[in-house]
Amino acid sequence: MNSLTALLAAAAKLPAEKYIVDRTVDERGQYQRRLAVEFPFEINRLRFSSRLPRPLTWHAYLEIFVLLSSECRRRMGDSLLHLTAGDVLIMDHLRLHAVDDFPGDEAEAIEIA
Numbered sequence: 001m002n003s004l005t006a007l008l009a010a011a012a013k014l015p016a017e018k019y020i021v022d023r024t025v026d027e028r029g030q031y032q033r034r035l036a037v038e039f040p041f042e043i044n045r046l047r048f049s050s051r052l053p054r055p056l057t058w059h060a061y062l063e064i065f066v067l068l069s070s071e072c073r074r075r076m077g078d079s080l081l082h083l084t085a086g087d088v089l090i091m092d093h094l095r096l097h098a099v100d101d102f103p104g105d106e107a108e109a110i111e112i113a
Contacts, residue, residue, distance in 0.1 A: 004066075004086060004088070007066065007110065008066075008068070008086075008110075010043075011043070011045050011066075011068070011110045014043070014044070014045040015045065016045045016046070016047040016108055017044055017045065017046055017047065018046075018047050018049060018052065019046045019047060019048045019049070019052070019054065019099070020052060025055065025057055028058075029055070029056055029057050029058055029096050030057070030058055030059060030060075031057040031058065031059045032059075033059060033061065033113070041112075041113070042111075042112070042113050043110060043111070043112050044110070044111045044113070045068070045108065045109075045110055046108065046109050046110075046111050047106055047107070047108050048072075048099045048102065048106060048107045048108070048109070049105065049106055050102070050104070050105050050106070051105070054098045054099050054100075055098060056075065056096035056097065056098045057096065057097070057098065058093060058094055058095060058096050058097065059093055059113075060093070060094075061093065061113050062090075062091075062093060062113065063090075063091040063093045063111060063112070063113050064088065064089070064090055064091070064111070064112040064113075065083075065088070065089040065091055065109055065110070065111055065112075066086070066087070066088050066089075066109060066110040066111075066112070067083045067084065067085055067086065067087050067089075067107070067108075067109050068085065068107075068108040068109055068110060069085060069102060069106075069107040069108050069109070070084065070085050070103065071083060071084045071085070071102065071103065072099055072100070072101065072102035072107045072109075073099075073100040073101045073102070074089065074097065074098070074099055074100060075096075075097060075098050075099075075100040076091065076092055076095055076096075076097045077092065077095040077096060077097070080100060
């Protein structure tokens with residue numbers, strides 16, 4: 001089993017959480033997330049809805065984004081990136097970014113922070 005297949009199998013066991021910006025975002029768009037000091041690492045399976053806002057944010061921690069759905073567009077700064085299922089994107093986390101668009105009502109991804 002290759003690494004991506006193992007990651008996708010592990011992620012399939014995680015509950016899909018609705019992506020909601022529920023933490024403080026300052027006037028510059030910085031998303032405030034506190035990772036545990038003992039193990040500053042999280043893996044989340046996120047569900048993005050076309051009905052919920054997906055504001056541009058940035059943050060101080062590294063983010064790896066793995067698309068589970070068929071396709072989506074990610075905005076990163078002034079660029080739009082087209083991703084397809086299984087694509088792995090190392091985010092430029094210091095630039096404003098967001099999931100911009102996807103077909104249908106929902107998209108899913110793994111976020112490693």
